[in-house]
Amino acid sequence: MTEPLVRPKRKDPLRRTRLPLSPPGARSRTALGLAAAAAQGRFMLQVCGQCAKTIYPPRDACPGCFAPTPPFCDVPDGGRLLAVTTIRTSTDAYYRERMPWRVGTVQMDCGPSVVAHVHGDIAEGDRVTMSLKLDRSGQAAAFALPVKETPAMADDKQLREMTCDPKFRRALVTDGRTAVGQACAKALSEAGCTIVFVGVADPWKPFPGEDSLRRIPNVEIVPLDLTNSESTGDLAADIGGRVDIIVNTAEHVRPGGIMARKGLVVAREEMDIRYFGLMRLAQAFGPALRFRGADGVNSATAIVNFLFVHALANWPEFGAYSATEAACLSASHSLRAELRPGGVKFINVFHGPLETDWFQELPPPKVAATQLAKSAVDALKRGLEDVFVGDIAQDIRDRFLANPKALEREL
């Protein structure tokens, strides 16, 4: 059984912080299909369109019938652990300092056998649930998990390397004035964060939920205004070395297309709060996060950013806002690459209209703040990179993947 994690002691200030290393990260372009699946928490392997064979490892042609470029499809994730071994030494610098490490061979119900990282609670011969996880180099890794949740399952040393579990970590929620910010503070606290710093801009302006926010266990209100470089820098100077997870909840939803608006004042506010805010946050906190990617049990692990799903395809009724979100989506790709050397993930949580004032006139389905917060914490626990919350976000994603031009016309 997994030994439950104990809350880490304070760091010894005389010891050098362990620098983050990455496991081998080279993959073929075809194999990146696994990373795409892992990013969304899906279990996908190639399935030949011609002979229906499920293929692993990824190949450029079906080994059965030579049909070219078999597509990645969701496949059954069940299997049986045929053999397991514990590696005790390695020439790879990353694995060397994480030994011992369990790997095994899993016979998948869908056909292939897969060499996988093996959770500590599985024994040879056990049924397993196979998953694809993103490792510290951002690449997909096959990971065999127990079929049923075991006590302290998430605390497994190998699994925690691939997830961003909030347990015993310290989080920063950037905007506590919003319903989403408050729901995230609560969800992170419940998920085991030892401190949830919650940023509040313009403390002279009262806001709904202020009292209940202060009552959430482990919440510490801090001054933070993402439109203010000085404020962002000051907070990073104070707590930058003690923040392991950042959840960016700053929002500025305003309706209207590009021509529907008069002037740029609102557009500037949108860009300032969302896009430049993300940049300020990344510049202030990013370097410390990346540096602390292997800093023990409470190593720095992720930035979570909420994104309007119309970042993918502009919805002209919220045209200017969608454009801002598209800028944030693009920035997230840069930040992913910049954070990767530290093994720190950048998680995009896409959503459609929310149950908030600025989407008031839209009909359901809309996403509740609590649902969004729950999805963010779930993404951290599973180590995902792209999450689509609610029917609208998933629908837009599917239509975008199927035919982006058609979606543009439909919107």
Place this chain on the structure above:
Amino acid sequence: MAGPYSPADLLAFAGAVASGAVRVVDLTQTLTPEFPVIVLPPEFGQAAPFRMEEISRYDERGPGWYWNNFTMSEHTGTHFDAPIHWITGRDTPDASVDTIPPANFVAPACVVDVSAQCAEDPDFTLNVDHLLAWEQQHGKIPERSWVLLRTDWSKLPPRGYANMKEDGAHTPGPSPEAMKWLVEERDVHGFGTETIGTDHGQATHFNPPHPAHYYIHGAGKYGLQCLCNLDQLPPKGAVIFSAPLKIKQGSGSPLRVLALVANEGART
């Protein structure tokens, strides 16, 4: 204006400033990102707060020099309101900051101290009676004189300063009658406050709404707000220097407001 004024008089004045016989009081709040700006209902356009981005600071972006870009609205921090700021003043002559005659940036001030009343009641409303009582003590408010309302509001921390509640801001300011009287009966130069605007926090509900803006700018007069150090001014006799930035068709501008005060103790 009494008699001719010689260069020697002007130099004597400069000497008096240098010697401290004329005290210069800074009535300006420091521009910081944290200083509250006026908040309108979110469906309206909003004034930008003060923000600063470093261009370089003796570093790779500029090894030998330090400088910043800053952004803010025309109505952020201690600022000047030009007549064109309000719809009632849009057709008055020389109504924007770039066209106001520069002599209008120098004018004497009467300081009406209602700080005791405001300490008791954040909704304190300045009435004609208060002004008449002030005149009884200090004499008639002269024409072309600023009237500055001392509330000591500038000494409050940001939350108390903005004092926003669910039904809006609760900060002191003038009644419609007081503003009409100051403009029509006393022909004042302008009206200045320590609060976030020249108007009362609840002035949306006055008739007319925002009477300070309505009457002052309607008569082509000026506003000053977010002032401080009014407690260092005499009730009468200070001269205010308040030149806004020369912004083309500007409706107002952040500025440095200085008061010149005779230091009567120093003269002897």
